[in-house]
Every structure is written in C-alpha cells, then in structure tokens.
Amino acid sequence: MNPFYQGARFLTAAVRLAQAPPDSGREVAFAGRSNAGKSSAINALCHQNGLARTSKTPGRTQQLIFFALDESRRLVDLPGYGYAKVAVAVKHQWQGLMSGYLQRRESLAGLVVLMDIRHPLTDYDREVIAWGERRGLRLLLLLTKADKLKRGPALAVRDQVVRAMRGHGEVRVELFSSLARQGVETVQQCLDEWLEVPAGGDDVGRGSSLPAQK
Numbered sequence: 001m002n003p004f005y006q007g008a009r010f011l012t013a014a015v016r017l018a019q020a021p022p023d024s025g026r027e028v029a030f031a032g033r034s035n036a037g038k039s040s041a042i043n044a045l046c047h048q049n050g051l052a053r054t055s056k057t058p059g060r061t062q063q064l065i066f067f068a069l070d071e072s073r074r075l076v077d078l079p080g081y082g083y084a085k086v087a088v089a090v091k092h093q094w095q096g097l098m099s100g101y102l103q104r105r106e107s108l109a110g111l112v113v114l115m116d117i118r119h120p121l122t123d124y125d126r127e128v129i130a131w132g133e134r135r136g137l138r139l140l141l142l143l144t145k146a147d148k149l150k151r152g153p154a155l156a157v158r159d160q161v162v163r164a165m166r167g168h169g170e171v172r173v174e175l176f177s178s179l180a181r182q183g184v185e186t187v188q189q190c191l192d193e194w195l196e197v198p199a200g201g202d203d204v205g206r207g208s209s210l211p212a213q214k
Contacts, residue, residue: 001047002188004197008046008075011066017100020064023107025072026195031098031128032114034080037144040178041114042067042077045187052077062094064101073195076101076108081124102131110138110194112187117143117157117175121164129168139171140190146175146182 014020032038039052051067065077078101079094102108111132115125120143132139141161146154154175165171172190176183191197
C-alpha cells in the first residue's frame with residue numbers, strides 16, 4: 001500500500017467547470033454508474049473510510065468533487081451516471097458537465113471507469129470510454145464488486161471486457177473489490193504512473209509544481 005494516498009483531502013466541489021481548481025498539475029478522474037461503488041473505491045485507494053461520501057441514494061452526486069493529494073496532484077470524483085430515477089433534465093446537466101470536463105481539462109492525466117462486474121460495458125460506460133478515447137486519455141477499467149463472483153467467473157468477465165476493448169487504444173482492465181481490498185495496490189501503481197508520483201515520494205507534499213499535461 002502506498003502511504004502517499006492516505007494524505008488525500010477534500011479540496012472543493014464544482015457544479016460548473018469554471019468553479020474547478022486551477023487547471024495545472026496532474027489529476028485522475030473517476031467515472032462510473034451511480035451504483036458501481038465509485039466512492040467506496042476512492043476511499044479504499046486512499047485508506048480513508050469517509051473521504052468520498054457514499055450514499056444510499058444512487059445518483060445523488062451532481063458535482064465534480066476534487067481531492068488534493070499534494071500541491072499539484074488531485075483525484076476527481078465525477079457525477080454518477082445512468083440512474084433511471086433521475087430526471088431527464090438533471091441527466092443532461094450531468095452529461096454536459098462531464099463532457100466539458102473530459103474534453104477541456106488539460107491537467108487530466110487519465111480516466112478510471114468503474115463498472116459493476118456483474119453488469120459491465122453498459123451504453124453509459126461505453127459513452128464515457130468514448131469521451132476518454134477522443135481526448136487520447138489513458139484508460140483504466142475497474143470491474144468493481146469482484147468479490148461477488150468466484151475467481152473463475154470473475155476472470156472470465158475480465159477477459160470478455162479485454163476482448164471488447166481491443167483496438168480501443170491504451171486501455172487496462174482490472175478486477176477490484178473495495179470490501180476485499182482486491183486490486184488496491186495495482187490501481188495505486190497505475191495512479192503513480194499517471195500522476196508522476198516519484199518513487200518513495202521524494203518530492204511529494206513539498207509544493208512542487210508540475211506543468212499541465214498537453
């Protein structure tokens with residue numbers, strides 16, 4: 001486990017892209033359907049139970065939520081999508097917010113798309129993946145709640161998603177379980193690469209300023 005992520009803290013929430021923190025440094029965004037376990041995954045990755053607030057009401061998160069890792073690195077919790085009981089007008093608002101963020105945020109270094117392993121690659125998931133591809137982002141697809149399946153069936157689903165993503169550029173697919181802490185270290189290693197976290201955290205937290213990704 002990388003202790004660097006334990007220092008994550010809430011930075012700000014934005015209902016419009018203009019309210020986001022300055023577009024500098026590097027950040028990784030997390031997207032997923034409202035019931036995919038996105039908040040639980042962020043909490044597990046940062047070794048904190050209450051960092052990203054989980055809700056019993058899917059679709060409640062309607063903002064871009066920024067978590068600071070240090071002075072120049074951030075994680076971003078995107079609005080949950082695909083919840084049927086949310087009004088159409090609200091869905092369109094979220095879609096516009098997410099699309100604008102994914103298309104225009106220069107500091108965005110990678111996109112993590114979380115999918116319930118029992119219901120992967122929905123139309124909503126594919127739309128978000130397509131947004132990431134158009135930006136040329138590196139993509140990590142997390143098959144969450146992997147503890148709900150036995151290892152054999154879980155690996156079969158992973159292989160199915162890997163086949164579906166062939167020809168889609170730089171896409172990684174991993175099994176993940178917040179409850180069983182499966183895949184936490186693997187995802188942290190991916191984040192280390194995307195966020196350019198130095199080995200051993202030599203300059204982490206010292207206020208170093210990194211240029212925005214072009």
